[in-house]
Amino acid sequence: MRIVFAGTPDFSVAPLEALVASPHEVVAIYTQPDRPTGRGRKLVPGPVKQKAQDFGIPVIQPASFREEGAIDDLASLQPDLMVVVAYGLLLPESVLDIPRLGCINIHASLLPRWRGAAPVQRAILAGDSHSGVSIMQMDAGLDTGPVWLEREIALAPGETGGSLHDKLAVLGADALMEALPLIIAGDRKPLPQMEEGVCYAHKLSKEEARIDWKVPARQIVRLVRAFNPWPVAHAELDGKKVRLWETEALE
Numbered sequence: 001m002r003i004v005f006a007g008t009p010d011f012s013v014a015p016l017e018a019l020v021a022s023p024h025e026v027v028a029i030y031t032q033p034d035r036p037t038g039r040g041r042k043l044v045p046g047p048v049k050q051k052a053q054d055f056g057i058p059v060i061q062p063a064s065f066r067e068e069g070a071i072d073d074l075a076s077l078q079p080d081l082m083v084v085v086a087y088g089l090l091l092p093e094s095v096l097d098i099p100r101l102g103c104i105n106i107h108a109s110l111l112p113r114w115r116g117a118a119p120v121q122r123a124i125l126a127g128d129s130h131s132g133v134s135i136m137q138m139d140a141g142l143d144t145g146p147v148w149l150e151r152e153i154a155l156a157p158g159e160t161g162g163s164l165h166d167k168l169a170v171l172g173a174d175a176l177m178e179a180l181p182l183i184i185a186g187d188r189k190p191l192p193q194m195e196e197g198v199c200y201a202h203k204l205s206k207e208e209a210r211i212d213w214k215v216p217a218r219q220i221v222r223l224v225r226a227f228n229p230w231p232v233a234h235a236e237l238d239g240k241k242v243r244l245w246e247t248e249a250l251e
Contacts, residue, residue, distance in 0.1 A: 001080035002077070003024050003080065003081050003082070003083055004029075004082045004099065005083050006082060006091075008031045008048050011085065011086045011169045011172075012086050013051050014173040016029070016048060016051055018174075018176060019176070020055055027057075028058045028060055028077050029048060029049070030059075030060050031048045031060075032061065032087070032088050033061045049061070065094070079098065080100045081099050082098070082099045083176065084105045085105070086106075102137055104135060104137055104148070105138050106172040107133065108133055108168045110132045110150055112193040112198040115144070115200055116143065117203040119131075120164050120165050121161045121204055122199075122226075123155070123201075124159060126222075127218075130154050131153060133151050135176060136190070137190045146189070146190035148190045149175060151174070151175045153168075153171060158225065204231055210233075210235065211234065211244070218249045220249070228245050
């Protein structure tokens with residue numbers, strides 16, 4: 001197949017590598033524009049763009065698909081499928097309709113639980129025992145599309161946002177390779193999500209990482225683990241701001 005890949009952060013790299021190593025052709029990579037970083041505010045490409053440059057694959061970086069010519073540029077690639085992994089831009093229906101087989105998304109939760117921006121951290125924060133990835137056929141809603149397959153893992157004791165992120169990135173790449181033959185075959189359809197159990201993983205904020213010492217100790221432990229490595233749990237102790245990376249709840 002002719003595949004267009006869309007992704008931006010580290011989480012997207014493993015699925016991209018799996019696609020490039022597959023028999024399919026990645027004809028272009030969409031990623032968010034370079035962002036200013038550090039004290040000098042120098043523009044730095046994201047992890048997916050850096051990997052795309054290593055592979056020699058053309059990179060396209062619209063600020064949005066409302067830009068003049070953005071839709072026509074995508075259509076000119078004549079993709080069979082678009083694979084979206086933590087891209088960071090909402091895709092309008094005019095984009096979803098372009099690939100012959102539509103657009104699929106690797107989402108880092110067992111849908112319909114934890115739709116939205118921060119499913120990895122929300123699962124830890126809520127005390128979930130399991131997480132996983134869903135290969136979803138995209139529609140106009142926010143992570144509401146039907147699911148081709150899901151793969152589940154148990155959360156390890158002491159699981160952090162960082163460790164779970166890395167596990168799910170690899171699991172997502174494996175699940176993508178497993179789902180592609182199902183999508184190509186065309187002899188079955190993805191399953192609609194259940195209406196029960198829907199919850200939303202709202203975007204993380206630094207303010208949310210401030211510890212409230214009035215809540216139960218185990219809840220604080222989950223917060224510290226969920227927000228490691230970002231935005232990092234913090235509190236004021238003896239008049240100084242302290243960042244907490246690891247904690248333990250005592251009986």
